[in-house]
Amino acid sequence: MSYQFPSQGLISKILVLGTLLLASACGPTANNEGGKAASTFETATDFPIGSKDAKVVMIEYASITCPHCANFHLNVLPTIKENYIAPGKVRYVFREFPTPPIELAMAGHLIARCAGGEKRNQVIDTLMRQQGDLVSQAQGPTGAKQAFLNVALSFGMNESQFDACMKNEEQLKTLVEVRDGGIAAGVTGTPTLFINGVMFEAPIGREITAEDVGKALDGALAKAK
Template sequence: MSFHFPRLGLAAASAVMATALLVSGCNSGGGAGGGKPASTLEVESDLPMGSKDAKVVLVEYASVTCPHCANFHKEVLPVIKQKYVDTGKVRYIFREFPTPPFELATAGHLMARCAGGDKRNQIIDALMRGQTDWITQASGPLGAKQALLNIAASAGMSEAEFDTCMANEKLLKTLVDIRDGGIKAGVEGTPTLFINGERFEAPAGREMTADDVSKGVDAALAKVK
């Protein structure tokens, strides 16, 4: 599955993403960011979805190589987007928190950031929905780069653009800073949610459902009315 960033290389890229990491896996837009934060719950590197006037900010720390994140993305997030984000009640932020295999996760997140705008969301969606397939392909004879290139091409990114993206040290530093921020906030696995700055967890022993998150969001909305 070996994949090497053109200039950074496996050791450097993986080491910076793993620095200070306390866990080894996951549990049950373009460029560095979207500009000036709309609230104190946001940071400059965020690429939010939803109204700036939303009363509730939902932050998800996730990894494109985490199966639990893929399940959340496919089963829970669409419901939350339709019910709250599209109606202007919630502002949603996806923050990258790469999990093993670190290099693949980091490359996927870089690729999405480089694509930018709606294409960033398109790539994250493709990585999550096709997670099993592209990670399996990365272990095959064509290797990780081709597996990622197939997804990049679907969003209109050329191989040259992909290579340039993988060598973007400034953007890699942005991802490192996001992950460091997550660790400081107490993130120990993915997906981890924060609703208006407060960590939200599902009942112990099972994966988070749309009903769980809806109850958390509704409670937060009730507090700010």
């Protein structure tokens, strides 16, 4: 199986750079909504969803090539959005933690970041929903580029913009910085959740459920009163 984008050499170079910078990196203090961060748990590279006044912030480290992440996104997150995020109780942030095949994960997350703004989270949603098909297409005759180009086109990019996105070193460095921040925080697998800075203890031997996360969020909300 061969994935031709982003360049593996470029990814390797930036991964090494990210590792070298990890020890001295300082977390930024503002987010993509502009101005000051709504909480101490958010960073300049985040695309938060939910009220700035929420007393609880849930961070998810996940990958668009991770089946467990897709399960969480499709079967757990909608309930959390309905019961906690929409009512303004919880603020939610998705952070990238690319998993193998790294080139595919990086490509998907790059498209999302290049789309930017509200489209970024919409791209993540599309990639999660189409995860199985995208991986299958990447292994087929049309290849990985066409599979991900189709997604990019659906969000208003043209092919030239897509190609430029795949070579965007600044965005690649951002992905590595986000990943390295996760590693520094103790992330070893995906999805990993942090609720007001505390790592959520995922159940052993089964998928995370909305009930599991709801109990943890209720506990955090009670403490935050």
